[in-house]
Amino acid sequence: MFSWMVWTTPVAVFFSCIVVMLALMTLWETRAPSVLRKGFLPIATTRGDRLFIGLMCAAWINLAWVGLGEKMAGWFSLADEPSVWISFVVSMLVLALILRKG
Template identity: 65%
Template sequence: MFEWMAWTLPVAVFFVCIALMLVGMTVWEIKSPTTVRRGFLPMETTRGDRLFIGLLSAAYVNLAFVGLSGKFAEWFSLDGDPSIWISFVLSMVLLVLVMRKG
C-alpha cells in the first residue's frame, strides 16, 4: 500500500512529529483557547494558523533540501548526498520560530 513512498527513518520521524504536534495542539486548545496576536508574519494569527504555516514551511524546506542535495554534494565535494537529518533539524527550527515569533 505504501510502496510508492520512501519510508525511511527520517520520513517516519517527521510524520510522527506532525501527528504528535496535532494531538498536542488539540489538547492545548481545549485547555487554553487561543487568542489572536501579531508577530513577524504580515497578519494576525492564532496558534493553529501558525502551526499550519510552520508545517507548510517545514515541508518546503524538506522538499528543497531533497531537490538540492545532489547539488550540495557537488558544490561541497561530498562523497554522497548530505543526510536528510539536516533538513529535518532545519525544518523543525523554522517551525519553532514561526510558532514562537510568528
C-alpha cells in the first residue's frame, strides 16, 4: 500500500511526531478547551489553529530542504546533500515557536 513512498528513518520520525502531536493535542483539548488569543500571527488563534499553521510551516520547510538539497551541495561545495535531520530539527523549532508565541 505504501510502496510508492520512500520510508526512510527521518520520514518515519517526522510522521510519527505528527501523529503523537495530534493525539496529545486532542487529549489536551478535551481536558482544557482552548480560547482565542493573539500572538505574533496576524490573526487570533486557538491551540489547534496554531498546530495546523505550524505543521504547514514544518511541511514547507522540509519540502524546500529536500528540493534545494542538491543545489545547496553545489552552493556550499559539499560532498553530499545536507542531512534531512537538519530540516527536521529546524521545522520542529519553528513549530514549537508558532505553538508557543503564535
